[in-house]
Amino acid sequence: MNCRRASAVCVVCLMLMAQGLYADVKTEERTRFEFAGVLGGMAKLFGGRAAREGEVTKIALKGNRRMSTTADAAELIDLNEEKIYQIDLKKKTYTVLTFEEMRRQMQEAMAKAKASGPPPAAPSQDNSAKPDQQQPEFTMDFKLEESGRKRTINGYETREVVATVTVREKNKTEKDGAMRLVSSMWLAPQISAMKELDDFNIRYAQKLYLPIAQDMAVQMAPAMAAYPGLAGAMGKLEAERVNLDGTTILTEVRFEAVGEPGQQKQAQPQPQPESDKQTGVPTSLGGLLGGLGRRAVRNDEKSAEKSDERSASIMTMRDELLKVSTVVADSEVAIPAGFKQTK
Numbered sequence: 001m002n003c004r005r006a007s008a009v010c011v012v013c014l015m016l017m018a019q020g021l022y023a024d025v026k027t028e029e030r031t032r033f034e035f036a037g038v039l040g041g042m043a044k045l046f047g048g049r050a051a052r053e054g055e056v057t058k059i060a061l062k063g064n065r066r067m068s069t070t071a072d073a074a075e076l077i078d079l080n081e082e083k084i085y086q087i088d089l090k091k092k093t094y095t096v097l098t099f100e101e102m103r104r105q106m107q108e109a110m111a112k113a114k115a116s117g118p119p120p121a122a123p124s125q126d127n128s129a130k131p132d133q134q135q136p137e138f139t140m141d142f143k144l145e146e147s148g149r150k151r152t153i154n155g156y157e158t159r160e161v162v163a164t165v166t167v168r169e170k171n172k173t174e175k176d177g178a179m180r181l182v183s184s185m186w187l188a189p190q191i192s193a194m195k196e197l198d199d200f201n202i203r204y205a206q207k208l209y210l211p212i213a214q215d216m217a218v219q220m221a222p223a224m225a226a227y228p229g230l231a232g233a234m235g236k237l238e239a240e241r242v243n244l245d246g247t248t249i250l251t252e253v254r255f256e257a258v259g260e261p262g263q264q265k266q267a268q269p270q271p272q273p274e275s276d277k278q279t280g281v282p283t284s285l286g287g288l289l290g291g292l293g294r295r296a297v298r299n300d301e302k303s304a305e306k307s308d309e310r311s312a313s314i315m316t317m318r319d320e321l322l323k324v325s326t327v328v329a330d331s332e333v334a335i336p337a338g339f340k341q342t343k
Helices: 002-020 037-046 048-053 099-116 194-225 261-267 285-306
Strands: 025-035 055-062 065-069 073-078 083-088 093-098 138-153 156-169 178-188 234-239 247-258 311-325
Touching: 025 194, 055 194, 065 194, 083 099, 093 099, 099 194, 138 178, 156 247
Parallel strands: 138 234
Antiparallel strands: 025 055, 025 311, 055 065, 065 073, 073 083, 083 093, 138 156, 156 178, 178 247, 247 311
16 A cells, blocks of 8 residues: 555656646737738728737747637647637637547548549550640749848847748749748847747647648648649758857748749739829729729839839738746636636
8 A cells, every 4th residue: 555655646746847847938929911012901901900010929838738819819728638728708618629639620621632632643645745734843942041130129139030932933043933932030049938839839749740640641642742843842052051049039921923023013003094093082992992002003113113123022921029928827828717618
């Protein structure tokens, strides 16, 4: 009996020690999307405050429980219970989904996607495909560099590291048309508490995805085979001796279309004669949107003249770390009092 009691005490002590190995951390981040042209004007006009100023997400991590909270909803992940709680802050209700149920839903979705996908192409008798019938092949160029720029962001001294990924058709240049992603990362000295969030994400992925990792790999293989143009797509790799140590305070990602200087202008609507332009205050929704569209086009043209005329911005995403704290109360990683569970 004494041995059993001693063993039980040891198990409890080990559990408490393991719990104590994880430090608490609380963060506040803001994410904002900006679209170019008419779409951007409509998003700001009808998207509300979140579209104009971005959405703020608060994350509280304590041990193996992580709560992510936005304006109207929250998500609580408990690794010990292997459960995900989706919380509706307006209705004061929540639902519960176990990891096993989540894996089952993912497997069902993969099976459905496989069943509804196109049938495999029958092998052709004539292996000599004509050049105009071949699928285009693409090349991805990657460049990583330090810009030398420095900024103080939310009280942190940061430096900029820029990663540029360009996708173009093989054996062609950017002038012939390409898509470019530019990621500007502003790094501060390492914030040790932020590592706790990374470690939690790893533990979460191991518990949720590892049991079905083999099935996911099998399902992805046909999807990759359906796009042979991406095989061996790595083109030029330019990476300086860049120091990536630190915590990212601000990330700005721009999606751009690249081509000849005249291509973007040709894609834009031609200016209307003075007699066709609306004057005064628009009297209808169509007039209002038309005015927004014309102003957006004119602004794009002016900015293109001042900057690189060979690229046109499509979308910009900003993710900013606002606050970091290491004090987390138990109530911040728990279902709020009075909330009811629904199915």
